[in-house]
Amino acid sequence: MPLPPEAPDINACCGSGCDPCIFDTHDLAMADHRQALRAWQARQALKDTPQAAPPTA
Secondary structure (H helix, E strand, O other), X not given: XXXXXXXXXXHHOOOOOOOOOHHHHHHHHHHHHHHHHHHHXXXXXXXXXXXXXXXXX
8 A cells, every 4th residue: 555645744834935835745745645545446446356267168
C-alpha cells in the first residue's frame, strides 16, 4: 500500500506567500498519493477476484 507523504509542520510555512507554498506542494503530493492508492486498491481487488479456470482441451 502506498504511504501518504508526511505533512509539513504547521510552522514550516514562512508566511511570505511563496508560490507554491510548502502546503500547496503537500496538497499536490496528497493528490498523487490518492491516485496511487486508488490504483493499488484496484490491483488488490483484481487479486481477490476468483479467476475462471482456463479451458481444458
